[in-house]
Amino acid sequence: MMRIYVNGTPHSVEVDPSTPLLWVLRETIGLTGTKYGCGIAACGACTVHVDGQPLRSCITPISSVSGKHITTIEGLSADGSHPVQRAWIAEEVPQCGFCQSGQIMTAVALLEKNPRPSDADIDDAMSGIICRCGTYQRIRRAIRRAVRNMAKEA
Amino acid sequence: MGEMVAIGRRNFLKITAAAGGGLLVGFYLPERASASEPASSDPAAFVPNAWIRVGTDDVVTLMVASSEMGQGVMTAIPMLAADEMDADWSRVRIETAPAARAYFNPLIGQQLTGGSTAVRAFWMPVRQAGAAARAVLLDAAAETWQVPAAECRTENGAVIHPPSGRRLGYGALARRAATLPVPKTVFLKEPSEFRLIGTPVPRVDTHAKVTGKAVFGQDVQLRGMLTALVLRCPVFGGKLAGFEAAAALAVPGVRRVFAIDSGVAVVADGFWPAKVGRDALRVRWEEGALAGLSSALIEQRFQAAARRPGAVARSVGNAGAAEARSARKLDAIYQVPYLAHACMEPMNCTADVRPDGCDIWVPTQAQTGAQQTAVRITGLAEERVRIHTTFLGGGFGRRSEQDFVAEAVQISKAVGAPVKLQWTREDDMRHDFYRPATYNRLSAGIGAHGALQSWRHHIVGPSIFARVFPKSVKNGIDPTSVEGAANLPYAVPNIHVSYVLDDPGVPVGFWRSVGSSQNTFVTECFLDEIAHATGKDPYQLRRSLLKKHPRHLAVLELAASKAGWGSPPPPGRHRGIAVAGSFGSYVAEVAEVSISERGRLRVHRVVCAVDCGMVVNPDTVVAQMESAIVFGLSAALADEITIKDGRVQQSNFDNYPVLRMDNMPEIEVHIVHSAESPGGIGEPGTPPIAPAVANAVFAATGRPVRRLPIRVG
Numbered sequence: 001m002m003r004i005y006v007n008g009t010p011h012s013v014e015v016d017p018s019t020p021l022l023w024v025l026r027e028t029i030g031l032t033g034t035k036y037g038c039g040i041a042a043c044g045a046c047t048v049h050v051d052g053q054p055l056r057s058c059i060t061p062i063s064s065v066s067g068k069h070i071t072t073i074e075g076l077s078a079d080g081s082h083p084v085q086r087a088w089i090a091e092e093v094p095q096c097g098f099c100q101s102g103q104i105m106t107a108v109a110l111l112e113k114n115p116r117p118s119d120a121d122i123d124d125a126m127s128g129i130i131c132r133c134g135t136y137q138r139i140r141r142a143i144r145r146a147v148r149n150m151a152k153e154a
Numbered sequence: 155m156g157e158m159v160a161i162g163r164r165n166f167l168k169i170t171a172a173a174g175g176g177l178l179v180g181f182y183l184p185e186r187a188s189a190s191e192p193a194s195s196d197p198a199a200f201v202p203n204a205w206i207r208v209g210t211d212d213v214v215t216l217m218v219a220s221s222e223m224g225q226g227v228m229t230a231i232p233m234l235a236a237d238e239m240d241a242d243w244s245r246v247r248i249e250t251a252p253a254a255r256a257y258f259n260p261l262i263g264q265q266l267t268g269g270s271t272a273v274r275a276f277w278m279p280v281r282q283a284g285a286a287a288r289a290v291l292l293d294a295a296a297e298t299w300q301v302p303a304a305e306c307r308t309e310n311g312a313v314i315h316p317p318s319g320r321r322l323g324y325g326a327l328a329r330r331a332a333t334l335p336v337p338k339t340v341f342l343k344e345p346s347e348f349r350l351i352g353t354p355v356p357r358v359d360t361h362a363k364v365t366g367k368a369v370f371g372q373d374v375q376l377r378g379m380l381t382a383l384v385l386r387c388p389v390f391g392g393k394l395a396g397f398e399a400a401a402a403l404a405v406p407g408v409r410r411v412f413a414i415d416s417g418v419a420v421v422a423d424g425f426w427p428a429k430v431g432r433d434a435l436r437v438r439w440e441e442g443a444l445a446g447l448s449s450a451l452i453e454q455r456f457q458a459a460a461r462r463p464g465a466v467a468r469s470v471g472n473a474g475a476a477e478a479r480s481a482r483k484l485d486a487i488y489q490v491p492y493l494a495h496a497c498m499e500p501m502n503c504t505a506d507v508r509p510d511g512c513d514i515w516v517p518t519q520a521q522t523g524a525q526q527t528a529v530r531i532t533g534l535a536e537e538r539v540r541i542h543t544t545f546l547g548g549g550f551g552r553r554s555e556q557d558f559v560a561e562a563v564q565i566s567k568a569v570g571a572p573v574k575l576q577w578t579r580e581d582d583m584r585h586d587f588y589r590p591a592t593y594n595r596l597s598a599g600i601g602a603h604g605a606l607q608s609w610r611h612h613i614v615g616p617s618i619f620a621r622v623f624p625k626s627v628k629n630g631i632d633p634t635s636v637e638g639a640a641n642l643p644y645a646v647p648n649i650h651v652s653y654v655l656d657d658p659g660v661p662v663g664f665w666r667s668v669g670s671s672q673n674t675f676v677t678e679c680f681l682d683e684i685a686h687a688t689g690k691d692p693y694q695l696r697r698s699l700l701k702k703h704p705r706h707l708a709v710l711e712l713a714a715s716k717a718g719w720g721s722p723p724p725p726g727r728h729r730g731i732a733v734a735g736s737f738g739s740y741v742a743e744v745a746e747v748s749i750s751e752r753g754r755l756r757v758h759r760v761v762c763a764v765d766c767g768m769v770v771n772p773d774t775v776v777a778q779m780e781s782a783i784v785f786g787l788s789a790a791l792a793d794e795i796t797i798k799d800g801r802v803q804q805s806n807f808d809n810y811p812v813l814r815m816d817n818m819p820e821i822e823v824h825i826v827h828s829a830e831s832p833g834g835i836g837e838p839g840t841p842p843i844a845p846a847v848a849n850a851v852f853a854a855t856g857r858p859v860r861r862l863p864i865r866v867g
Binding site: 015016018019020021023026028030031032033034035036037038039040041042045072073074075076077079080085088089092093094095096097098099100101104122123124126127128129130131132134135136137139140151 | 222223224225226328356357359360361362363364365366368369370372373375381406407425427428430496497498499500545546547548549550576578579581637750773777780781782783784785806807808813814815816818820821839
């Protein structure tokens with residue numbers, strides 16, 4: 001039995017300790033906003049925050065996050081009102097949308113660490129997350145917009 | 155009001171009452187080009203599935219029969235109906251249609267999203283249905299008020315009668331409207347009257363996709379559902395010889411292990427036990443005839459096949475004779491590799507097969523195909539098989555296939571429970587239907603004064619239609635194998651395009667822009683070789699040869715002008731240009747590249763001009779051009795499926811590297827204003843990007859690029 005906190009709610013989970021966090025989130029807890037894309041930490045669709053740090057849940061055994069606080073896309077806001085989500089909506093970023101939870105969680109982590117990223121910082125942080133629809137240009141724009149949103153609201 | 159359109163009897167427009175007093179407008183289009191089932195023109199076969207539902211609560215529900223895979227169709231098609239019926243967009247609800255004959259794509263003859271056809275296929279019928287709904291609602295108001303219909307008009311979900319200032323919402327009129335006869339004619343709006351069409355209406359799926367709420371196939375959860383993975387033979391065409399299930403069954407959570415047509419299914423309580431169980435399986439394969447296949451052997455085989463004359467796809471004048479008497483001759487061999495689709499969401503399907511029916515939740519481009527697949531496996535009647543289309547995490551042609559549907563249905567049938575079949579990324583990459591590899595021999599005859607006298611293009615490669623629509627392969631020509639080649643737009647007095655169908659056995663399928671994805675690379679790069687050999691500017695050469703193709707010419711000139719063609723590029727940068735018409739649209743692209751001293755190729759900027767006829771949603775057009783360019787850039791710069799020992803060597807994004815943000819160029823898109831009927835937008839942006847980049851590399855190095863992916867140095 002392991003205990004994790006997901007979006008502020010404690011969960012006791014009884015699964016094989018080698019089970020990746022991704023599948024505990026998706027199947028045991030039922031939060032399907034975090035996606036399976038590659039299983040080898042190569043695409044970033046499974047990115048969540050563990051104690052505030054972005055992490056690839058598809059290769060993270062549940063045993064290694066016991067007792068930790070996990071934030072998923074569902075935990076960013078109840079209604080899409082997080083400044084990064086709002087920027088994504090304003091720039092009409094998603095196409096198929098499958099990678100966007102990972103993109104948004106990565107962008108949020110970037111801006112929490114670095115509220116005024118340069119273009120190079122953005123490319124650097126975001127190059128780990130693949131989008132086959134090619135929304136990268138809009139993601140760049142949305143991050144710059146989120147920076148402005150957050151500066152205004154700070 | 156604009157154009158008056160007679161509602162043909164064959165359109166089967168139908169107006170009925172909905173439960174609870176609403177209005178239903180449906181139509182059924184007889185197939186024009188039946189690709190699968192024979193067309194039924196029997197009106198008795200009419201299925202009254204509605205396209206438009208007007209509720210007494212003023213909510214207008216609009217159906218989308220096409221799959222939303224990122225291309226924005228879930229927004230674009232409802233815009234057509236909503237505009238013609240003057241609906242209040244804020245009260246429009248959108249539903250994904252089930253599989254039914256009423257939702258067939260009339261250009262394809264089944265319910266299938268592909269070939270960039272959705273807007274082209276439904277542009278008229280959905281607008282007509284919207285106009286018919288508007289007409290009966292207006293008539294219902296006129297009847298209610300006892301005033302001439304001509305004195306009434308519609309606006310934002312209501313009918314108004316200006317002389318008396320009266321107004322009734324559509325909801326209040328729905329019950330009466332449902333009793334009125336189908337109008338014999340409807341008026342379609344003039345483009346100047348459109349309120350939604352032609353405007354950047356925000357996508358309806360964005361909120362769900364930024365909050366994690368959008369349900370993709372992978373996200374389907376049912377009570378009592380099990381998860382299955384399948385171990386398939388790594389060699390194409392191989393068969394199961396035997397397996398030892400004990401180790402897999404010993405994994406906690408694994409329920410069943412058994413053979414299905416495509417391999418061995420491991421059914422478990424969730425993904426992880428299924429995966430661990432599958433890893434523990436011991437299987438023997440009969441690898442079969444392709445066990446020795448390799449990329450090198452495929453190339454040799456294509457070289458040999460190229461000596462055969464092939465079937466003639468197009469012949470103008472006498473290219474052979476013209477070439478023989480020309481002052482100069484140019485020759486080149488062009489080759490492209492197999493490519494995987496690599497949709498972000500690996501293939502999956504959830505099936506619940508019961509004795510009395512079957513429900514399937516699937517991210518599919520092909521609802522009719524999915525339904526027929528399940529009918530074949532279960533023996534159930536068609537109406538007992540319900541298809542629930544989820545969001546698609548990418549499609550690109552891959553999700554028009556039925557392999558994953560067949561597996562899920564077989565497994566659910568065997569275990570008697572709902573089963574989610576999930577492919578791993580490795581399964582997805584190694585068991586795809588790949589973009590065909592091809593081998594191309596090009597030759598051109600140049601006259602004494604540098605004029606292009608003849609063009610010969612001989613294509614060798616496997617055929618997609620030979621498997622999917624065999625009847626459409628006529629006289630040895632698969633139209634998809636020669637598209638982008640046989641329709642060469644350039645004014646050359648002698649043209650010969652031929653095709654040798656040669657299939658090494660690697661499964662091939664539709665990949666974004668299909669034949670144009672490779673043929674445009676070949677033709678547009680060879681044209682630059684001709685420009686180079688004759689000392690002409692590649693852009694000016696194209697202009698001189700496109701005088702009879704104004705739409706090609708217009709996008710070419712627009713892209714060149716916006717890219718600054720003719721002025722020197724920034725230091726260290728080089729430009730390349732390409733143009734192509736595909737799927738009813740015309741796109742030109744200019745790529746600006748640099749090559750570092752260490753040989754690193756970088757694409758900095760892409761300028762794109764598109765003429766897709768009348769535009770439904772300009773922001774979607776821009777997004778689809780950006781998307782198609784990025785998709786094509788991955789293929790131009792990096793992607794390649796190679797074969798060794800009958801197996802695909804690539805397995806995941808670590809060895810099939812797709813474009814990431816660090817290599818993302820600035821893309822700018824310019825839309826040509828056009829009054830032509832709409833063309834496709836999902837695919838036409840892809841064909842020109844590889845040759846635009848390759849031509850820029852040629853400009854930089856002086857060496858033509860004749861093979862993809864591009865290798866510099």
